[in-house]
Each structure stands twice: as C-alpha cells, then as structure tokens.
Amino acid sequence: MANKEWPLWEVFIRSKQGLSHKHVGSLRAADADMAIENARDVYTRRSEGVSIWVAESNNLFASNPNDADSLYEPSDSKVYRHPTFYEVPDGIEHM
Amino acid sequence: MTELNISILEQKFQEKIDNDIKIEPRDWMPDNYRQTLIRQISQHAHSEVVGMLPEGNWITRAPNLRRKAVLLAKVQDEAGHGLYLYSATETLGADREQTIDDLHSGVAKYSSIFNYPTVSWADMGAIGWLVDGAAIMNQVPLCRCSYGPYARAMVRVCKEESFHQRQGFEIMTTLAKGSPEQKEMAQDALNRFWWPSLMMFGPNDAESKHTEQSMKWKIKRHTNDELRQMFVDATVPQAELIGLTIPDKDLKWNEETGHYEFGAIDWAEFWEVVKGNGPCNKDRIDTRRRAKEKGAWVREAANAYAEKRRKRKAS
Amino acid sequence: MNALFEYLIRLGDDSLIIGHRLSEWCGHGPVLEEDIAMTNLSLDFIGQTASLLKYAGEVEGKGRTEDDLAYLRCDREYKNILLVEQPNGDFGMTMMRQFLFDAYRKLLFERLVNAKDETIAAIAEKSLKETKYHFKHSSEWIIRLGDGTEESNRRVQDSLDTLWRYTSELFYTDAVDAELIAAGTIPSMEGLEEDWEKSVGEVLSEATLTIPTNNWKQEGGRKGMHSEHLGYILAELQYMQRAYPGLEW
Numbered sequence A: 001m002a003n004k005e006w007p008l009w010e011v012f013i014r015s016k017q018g019l020s021h022k023h024v025g026s027l028r029a030a031d032a033d034m035a036i037e038n039a040r041d042v043y044t045r046r047s048e049g050v051s052i053w054v055a056e057s058n059n060l061f062a063s064n065p066n067d068a069d070s071l072y073e074p075s076d077s078k079v080y081r082h083p084t085f086y087e088v089p090d091g092i093e094h095m
Numbered sequence B: 001m002t003e004l005n006i007s008i009l010e011q012k013f014q015e016k017i018d019n020d021i022k023i024e025p026r027d028w029m030p031d032n033y034r035q036t037l038i039r040q041i042s043q044h045a046h047s048e049v050v051g052m053l054p055e056g057n058w059i060t061r062a063p064n065l066r067r068k069a070v071l072l073a074k075v076q077d078e079a080g081h082g083l084y085l086y087s088a089t090e091t092l093g094a095d096r097e098q099t100i101d102d103l104h105s106g107v108a109k110y111s112s113i114f115n116y117p118t119v120s121w122a123d124m125g126a127i128g129w130l131v132d133g134a135a136i137m138n139q140v141p142l143c144r145c146s147y148g149p150y151a152r153a154m155v156r157v158c159k160e161e162s163f164h165q166r167q168g169f170e171i172m173t174t175l176a177k178g179s180p181e182q183k184e185m186a187q188d189a190l191n192r193f194w195w196p197s198l199m200m201f202g203p204n205d206a207e208s209k210h211t212e213q214s215m216k217w218k219i220k221r222h223t224n225d226e227l228r229q230m231f232v233d234a235t236v237p238q239a240e241l242i243g244l245t246i247p248d249k250d251l252k253w254n255e256e257t258g259h260y261e262f263g264a265i266d267w268a269e270f271w272e273v274v275k276g277n278g279p280c281n282k283d284r285i286d287t288r289r290r291a292k293e294k295g296a297w298v299r300e301a302a303n304a305y306a307e308k309r310r311k312r313k314a315s
Numbered sequence C: 001m002n003a004l005f006e007y008l009i010r011l012g013d014d015s016l017i018i019g020h021r022l023s024e025w026c027g028h029g030p031v032l033e034e035d036i037a038m039t040n041l042s043l044d045f046i047g048q049t050a051s052l053l054k055y056a057g058e059v060e061g062k063g064r065t066e067d068d069l070a071y072l073r074c075d076r077e078y079k080n081i082l083l084v085e086q087p088n089g090d091f092g093m094t095m096m097r098q099f100l101f102d103a104y105r106k107l108l109f110e111r112l113v114n115a116k117d118e119t120i121a122a123i124a125e126k127s128l129k130e131t132k133y134h135f136k137h138s139s140e141w142i143i144r145l146g147d148g149t150e151e152s153n154r155r156v157q158d159s160l161d162t163l164w165r166y167t168s169e170l171f172y173t174d175a176v177d178a179e180l181i182a183a184g185t186i187p188s189m190e191g192l193e194e195d196w197e198k199s200v201g202e203v204l205s206e207a208t209l210t211i212p213t214n215n216w217k218q219e220g221g222r223k224g225m226h227s228e229h230l231g232y233i234l235a236e237l238q239y240m241q242r243a244y245p246g247l248e249w
Helices: A032-045 A065-077 B003-018 B032-049 B051-058 B065-092 B098-102 B122-142 B148-176 B182-197 B210-215 B224-241 B267-277 B281-313 C003-023 C032-060 C066-071 C091-112 C118-146 C150-164 C175-182 C193-208 C228-236 C241-243
Strands: A008-014 A024-028 A049-057 B252-254 B259-261
Touching: A008 A032, A024 A032, A024 B065, A024 B210, A032 A049, A032 C032, A032 C118, B032 B051, B032 B065, B032 B098, B032 B210, B032 B281, B051 B065, B051 B281, B065 B098, B065 B122, B065 B148, B065 C032, B065 C066, B065 C118, B098 B281, B122 B148, B122 B182, B122 B224, B148 B182, B182 B224, B182 B267, B224 B259, B252 C032, B259 C003, B267 B281, B281 C091, B281 C150, C003 C032, C003 C066, C003 C091, C003 C175, C003 C228, C032 C066, C032 C118, C091 C150, C091 C193, C118 C150, C118 C193, C228 C241
Parallel strands: none
Antiparallel strands: A008 A024, A008 A049, B252 B259
C-alpha cells in the first residue's frame, strides 16, 4: 500500500454544449471524485470545458493497430455510402 | 521476432515518419525510438516541474497583487505542463512514479537553467523573457513531432505559454523604464541569465550525440545551433528596444548572413551544471524529494480511503 | 470609524492572508495535481482580495488602491482572523484550516449575496461560486484523511485539535457588523454559527474525527491583535514595497 501509485485516469472534456466529449489527456487520482476535481483544475484552467468525463485507464479497451488493415480498409471500397457517389441531374439543388 | 521481420517493421515505420504520419501509442515502434522519447519527454517534464522552484521562490514576495496572481498562474501552468508531459511518457509505458524517482536519484536530467538562483524580482522578468523565450523556440517545432501524444501535449503547452514570455518582457520593460535602481536590477538579471539561456539549446551540433537520429525520426526538427541562432536573432532587438545591453562584447550584426554573431559559450560551465555542480542543483532536487516524501502519507491515505469505499460499496 | 470600510478590510484581509499561505505551497504539493489545485484556490483568494480591498479603498475615499491597502499597512491595521494566518504545517493542517474557513465563507457569502450594497452582493455572488468548490474540495480531503490510514487520522485529528481554538473568531461581531446590519447594508447573520456547526459536524463525523472538548478560544485578529505569525507573512509580502518605496512594478 505504502508505495502504490494512484490509478491513472483518462480525461474527456466537452468544450461547449452541443459538442461531444473529447480526450484531452490523463492524470492520477485515488478516486473518481478526485479525478473529476483534478481534471477541472488541470485541464480547464482556461475555460476549456463545461463537462468532464473521467475513466480509469485500465477500464478502456482499444483496438489493435495491427488489425487496422482488416478493421478499417474494407470500408474504403464502399463508396456507395457517400452521397457524392450518386449522380443528380442538373437543376436539382437541394438533395 | 526474427531480424528480417524487425527490419521490415523498421522500414515501414520510417516510411510513416517520412510521410508525416504520426506514430500513436499502440503502433509498433523501434525500441530506441521509444527510449529516446521517454528520455526526452521525461526530461522535459522534469524541467517544467523543477522549473517551478526558481520562480516559486518569489511568489510570496511579488510586489503587487497583479504580479502575484500572474506569477502564480505561470508557475501553476508549469506544473500543468509537467503533468501533460508525464502523461505523454505514460503512453509509452513509462511509470510516472519511476520517472520521478529517476529525477530524485539524479539518473534523469532536466534543463540546467533551473540550477541558477533567483536573487531579485527582476529575475522573474528575465526568466519569462529569456528562459521561456528559449523554451518556446524549442517547443514550437515539437508541436509537429512524429509522436502523436507528445505533439498534442506540446500544442497545448505552446498555446498556454504564449503569456509566459510576454509577462516576463512586461516586467523587464517596466523595470528598464523605471528608477535607476530598477534598471540596474533588470540589467543585472539579464547579465546573469543571458549565457545560461543560450546554453538551454544544448551543446553545439558537432557535440550533440542525439541530434542526427532524432531529426531522422522527426522528434527534432531543427538542430541546437539553428534554434540558438533563431533565439539570438529574435532577442537582441528586444533588449535594444528597452535599452538593456546584452552581456556579450563579441555580439555583432552580420549584414551578409542576416544573423547576429555572438561570442563563445562557456561549455565548461554548462557541463559542470549538467553534472550537478551548479549553484542550486542540490537544493532543487532536495526540495522536490522532500515534497514527495512529505506527501507520502497523504497519497497513502487517499488510497486507503478509496479502498475502504470500494469495499463498503461492494458489501 | 467607517464601518463599511472596516468590514471590507476584514473580509479582504481574510482572503489576502489565506491566499498568501496557500501560495506558499506552490511547487511543494503532495502530488502535482494537488499542487495545481491549491494554486487555483490561492488565485481565487487573490482575486477576492483585489475586489474587496479595491472597494474598501473607494469607500474610504482617500485614494488608496487595493495594492496600497494590501501592501502598505502596519501589522495592527490588518484585520484578518487568527485562523487564516496559522502556518501551513503538513498538508492535513492546511486542508483542515481550509475546511474550517471554507465552511464559514460559504455560509457567509450565501447571506451576503442578498446584501443591499450592490458591490458587496456582486463580489459575494462571484466568490460564492468559488467558495462552493473550495468547500467541496477541502471537505473531501478531510474525509479521505480522517477515514484513511491510522497515521492520516492521527495527523488530521491533531490539526483539528490545534485549529479548533481559532474557530470562535469566525463568528466575532462588534459595532461594525451591528451598524451595517442596522443600516441594512448587509443582511442579518443570524444562524450563521449554528449552520456552520452543522455543516462542519457532518463532515467531521463522516471523517471519523472528534470535535475537541477544549473550548478555550483565541481571538484578536478582527481588532488587529495577531499571533506572532502575521509579522513574518508581512515581512515577505511587503518586502518589495518597503525596500523600494513608491515604485511601479
């Protein structure tokens, strides 16, 4: 216990109403209340936020970068998901 | 992994770097790249944290409420920047506590400028103007560093630091325009901080053992000498503007190159301070170590309480 | 004596001195995150000081600025309570001092937002937002430390035992308050002490700490009679202004 470091937390901040929370960095805190307060003091000193999320880093799961080819490249060829794939006759403006 | 595989991975890695694709924490990277980054970023973090002390020395003696608030906010930013940077080292698998212990045991280095004492209020001006000025020269290119978390931390740091140099220059300007004793105080601070500020950029390129590889990895974008020259060129006219004299009799403008030429740096002094023999090395490390030791019971109590609360919730 | 001036000086000096004490921590906190947090507290108090003393100078009408008042009075002219000038001690002592003070300040500002004096009401409104956070922060720390380890419990209990004697002064009132309340400048402070006892008691109980039974009380700050500590605070605070009189910085 004596030398145990406080857990690492990832901090996400909503910069203003209407925007989603965005990852801004990490910090150390013994509990969630402390993590929120530390995040407030560390990451919003210049009014950068209106809402804070914190999550203990070891509770986050990430995709494996080695799988990036198989995870993300298959969607590159599905161009029909984008509106620019379709031809719109001249004279149609709002579609 | 076989050597062949590693060489392919290294080649791919270098291609990404050459194409300005950022490296992110879970991407494959050569061990040396990881170690170089951990060393550089943690040194940078230590510099921010140790750098709180020389200015912290004047917080309780700041001459008015405005200056006191500004100085506090600046030193606080340095703590914040240390924290952003420790966060960046943690994405590389370095443990913050271990990193800090390396500082306290003398294994890890920090910028030698913070081993000089702050003996007058004018030093707050000189540090903001020169030391932060030099730091900004170093840091702006790091915003484009190849390692994503470091680059992002630096964007934040640079944004926040924009007021640091200004407040320092404002202090110097006020003193330079003030009474004779104030002007003398400002000149004295410039005399003491000028050469150590030039040393902040590190040894000459020919002597710098890490520069070449770091440039290839785009951890570094300019050489030490290039950055030092940029700093001198930017700072000399500022000193002239407020009527202070750069303490270098060899300083002169070279019309042909469009740069200032400056005198020889006392590298013997630089290496002595790096080795631990500067005026304040021992004080600075002792102070940081003491802060950590005195906080041990607090950190332990918070852990114990969190643990109790978890257990109460579970039962 | 101008009662409003005197009242503003009292509030302003509380902010000035506790802000100064907190600023002594900068660079020495138990962890980097808390170092940053304590500096934020300090900055809030310096801001409050500037507003309160600026208004005090205006009320006095002798052309003194907030800096003149903060930096150029003699020891006996400072009217902060004794609690805020007590040394930082360890982190637990600092947090206990903060907690006892924040609990009072929060209740005080909650009342002062209704002051008829618009400037006081406006300062109180801004300060109340800051103080609510201070109180939350210090309460949580008192609970963590009190209910943490044996060592932390012992340390923070010692701090409580040391500081308790300075708490009656939080509720010190005299002709200054009476005059302002009678004139309606500030609202009545009825129930302030009871509310404080309740809110402090709740946190201390959750922190498994014991309120000292020794009710011996130390007072004097509001009348300018201080502990030995204030002189040293002023020696640092005023150093530049005293060593180089009358200069711009």
